[in-house]
Amino acid sequence: MPGLGLSAGITLTMLSIVVLLPIGALLMQGAQFGLANIWDTVHRERVWAALFLSFRMALFAALFNLVFGVLLAWVLVRYRFPGRRIIDAAVDLPFALPTAVAGIALTALYAPNGVFGSLAQQIGWKIAYTQWGIFLALVFVGLPFVTRTVQPVIEEIDPEVEEASATLGASRSHTLRHVILPMLTPAALTGFALALARAVGEYGSVIFIAGNIPLRTEIAPLLIVIQLEEFNYDAAGAIGIAMLLMSFAMLLVINLIQIFSRKRIGHV
Amino acid sequence: MSDNRFADLTLPTRAARSFSVAALAMAGLLTLAHDASAQSLLNVSYDPTRELYREVNEAFAAKWQADGHDAPDIETSHGGSGSQARAVIDGLDAQVVTLALASDIDKIAETGKLPEDWQSKLPHNSSPYTSTIVFLVREGNPKGLNDWGDLLKDGVEVITPNPKTSGGARWNYLAAWAWAERNGQDPQDFVGQLYRHVPVLDTGARGATTTFAQRGIGDVLLAWENEAYLALEEIGEDQFDIVVPSVSVLAEPPVALVEGNIADEDQRELATAYVDFLYSPEGQALAYKHFYRAWDDSAADPEDVARFPDLELVGIDHFGGWKKAQPEHFGDGGIFDQIYTNADTASK
Numbered sequence: 001m002p003g004l005g006l007s008a009g010i011t012l013t014m015l016s017i018v019v020l021l022p023i024g025a026l027l028m029q030g031a032q033f034g035l036a037n038i039w040d041t042v043h044r045e046r047v048w049a050a051l052f053l054s055f056r057m058a059l060f061a062a063l064f065n066l067v068f069g070v071l072l073a074w075v076l077v078r079y080r081f082p083g084r085r086i087i088d089a090a091v092d093l094p095f096a097l098p099t100a101v102a103g104i105a106l107t108a109l110y111a112p113n114g115v116f117g118s119l120a121q122q123i124g125w126k127i128a129y130t131q132w133g134i135f136l137a138l139v140f141v142g143l144p145f146v147t148r149t150v151q152p153v154i155e156e157i158d159p160e161v162e163e164a165s166a167t168l169g170a171s172r173s174h175t176l177r178h179v180i181l182p183m184l185t186p187a188a189l190t191g192f193a194l195a196l197a198r199a200v201g202e203y204g205s206v207i208f209i210a211g212n213i214p215l216r217t218e219i220a221p222l223l224i225v226i227q228l229e230e231f232n233y234d235a236a237g238a239i240g241i242a243m244l245l246m247s248f249a250m251l252l253v254i255n256l257i258q259i260f261s262r263k264r265i266g267h268v
Numbered sequence: 269m270s271d272n273r274f275a276d277l278t279l280p281t282r283a284a285r286s287f288s289v290a291a292l293a294m295a296g297l298l299t300l301a302h303d304a305s306a307q308s309l310l311n312v313s314y315d316p317t318r319e320l321y322r323e324v325n326e327a328f329a330a331k332w333q334a335d336g337h338d339a340p341d342i343e344t345s346h347g348g349s350g351s352q353a354r355a356v357i358d359g360l361d362a363q364v365v366t367l368a369l370a371s372d373i374d375k376i377a378e379t380g381k382l383p384e385d386w387q388s389k390l391p392h393n394s395s396p397y398t399s400t401i402v403f404l405v406r407e408g409n410p411k412g413l414n415d416w417g418d419l420l421k422d423g424v425e426v427i428t429p430n431p432k433t434s435g436g437a438r439w440n441y442l443a444a445w446a447w448a449e450r451n452g453q454d455p456q457d458f459v460g461q462l463y464r465h466v467p468v469l470d471t472g473a474r475g476a477t478t479t480f481a482q483r484g485i486g487d488v489l490l491a492w493e494n495e496a497y498l499a500l501e502e503i504g505e506d507q508f509d510i511v512v513p514s515v516s517v518l519a520e521p522p523v524a525l526v527e528g529n530i531a532d533e534d535q536r537e538l539a540t541a542y543v544d545f546l547y548s549p550e551g552q553a554l555a556y557k558h559f560y561r562a563w564d565d566s567a568a569d570p571e572d573v574a575r576f577p578d579l580e581l582v583g584i585d586h587f588g589g590w591k592k593a594q595p596e597h598f599g600d601g602g603i604f605d606q607i608y609t610n611a612d613t614a615s616k
Contacts, residue, residue, distance in 0.1 A: 045609060046605070046608065046609065104478075107483065108482070108483070111483040111484070111485065112483075112484065112485065113483060113484035114483075128483070129467060129468050129485070207471055208475070211467065211468040211469065212430060212468065212469040212470065212471065213466075213467075213468075213469055213608075214469075214605075214608035215608055215609075222433075222471070225433060225471070226430070226432040226433055227600075228350075228351070228354065229348070229350040229351070229432060229433050230350075230432070230598070230599065230600065231350075231353075231354065231357075231375050232600060235600065
């Protein structure tokens with residue numbers, strides 16, 4: 001294949017510099033620290049609480065984005081209405097906005113003296129500075145991933161497929177469950193995995209809205225920052241490695257589900 | 269990045285060659301970005317000194333030129349004190365550091381970039397200005413918060429950043445500790461109860477000020493005195509009052525020359541003059557103007573000096589110095605960490 005040498009060289013170099021070397025350095029740090037020490041660092045109530053919170057909130061937010069993101073993509077592709085293009089462009093905003101700005105804006109809106117926060121306060125619902133705030137920030141940063149991965153797939157689905165299904169006597173919900181959703185599943189799962197991975201490590205926006213109370217609203221990336229503030233690179237690396245392993249396990253499961261679903265419904 | 273490091277990789281040879289070409293290009297880019305000049309100076313500082321050093325840099329540059337030198341190129345970077353120290357440790361080429369805590373500069377000294385006894389090189393523990401911790405309360409002080417003990421009243425919400433991530437917040441914590449000691453209370457218990465009144469732990473001092481002032485959370489903000497006055501000036505004197513407690517801390521944000529980063533004699537002269545300027549009457553006047561308690565008020569506006577009320581100030585020496593206080597109170601599993609882990613076991 002002509003050009004393989006050059007292109008492989010450039011891509012491998014870039015990949016090494018920006019991805020592989022930093023992760024390698026993290027693992028090296030961990031290797032020097034030792035497995036037993038890593039376990040001791042992670043196996044503490046406060047660290048588990050933070051890890052559990054980060055992964056749980058990321059999962060909830062990604063599930064929400066899975067449903068809402070597919071719905072949004074469907075509406076944007078299938079319907080024509082005024083302002084559609086503006087909404088379509090707005091979906092990308094969470095990609096473009098610095099996360100700190102998003103966090104501060106969300107906090108301003110949902111704090112007890114904010115526009116929505118004061119309304120929620122009246123029914124006794126606190127959003128900012130609780131786990132709801134974390135959920136909200138993670139939904140915000142993860143939303144475009146699902147919508148943008150599913151959108152091109154929906155564009156490919158010919159409305160005639162639905163019509164064919166209807167002429168063969170399928171009800172609308174039957175068509176949705178057995179014709180449309182199977183075609184969307186692989187892309188939606190990819191989007192879900194991206195949104196999840198993004199949310200697990202999110203720091204900038206969450207930190208402003210979370211309240212950061214240990215054991216309640218303290219996310220794992222903040223614990224890493226705290227360890228760094230103490231110049232404790234080893235412990236920071238240990239928590240980082242724990243997060244890396246957990247993320248890896250999750251992405252593995254999602255990929256297995258994807259392979260399984262591809263096999264079940266055949267080629268899409 | 270040398271070629272032989274990649275020699276073991278089982279890439280096709282052509283790929284390996286282009287690999288090293290790309291690596292060379294990368295290395296070239298990196299060297300281009302680095303062009304040092306002797307008449308430049310980088311001051312790495314912490315967050316709330318932005319306004320102060322903007323004026324100091326201007327005044328010093330004018331004085332330096334008036335003394336017959338070329339115009340110096342002085343830059344200041346700001347951020348959390350700990351992360352700024354880390355940047356210098358990791359190789360940020362700062363000739364002067366002006367941080368919130370001596371312990372952060374100690375950490376830099378451990379790398380050998382400055383002598384271990386750096387703090388004795390300049391007057392007043394190398395602190396050209398000091399500050400203390402005061403209360404910022406809502407206008408009229410509706411909850412009647414006049415001293416540390418009042419903060420534990422039912423329903424009082426206290427805003428302070430996390431001492432694990434904020435240098436200033438460590439002073440807040442120590443000030444509360446010192447008050448409890450002087451008023452016959454168990455300091456560990458008092459501080460533990462105090463943090464149970466904290467609904468939001470921001471990561472930095474500015475974040476906490478925003479939570480209190482803009483979001484309307486909490487009844488009292490524990491703040492640097494200079495930040496409190498700045499908040500009054502920026503946000504409005506009709507919204508907040510400053511309350512000075514009976515006991516607080518003498519916070520000494522120290523300055524130092526980073527010997528290891530000084531390129532040559534010219535730069536040393538510039539850096540030394542810069543630090544000395546902070547101690548000159550003119551530099552001290554600027555510190556007063558920006559709400560710091562300085563030492564020499566001979567050139568300062570009397571109004572800037574008069575606004576500081578007297579109170580009992582406890583220095584870090586009382587806690588055995590940062591080398592002892594840092595791990596004991598704020599280290600991993602230290603007294604601050606125990607506040608939350610104990611609170612949790614109690615609630616179970």
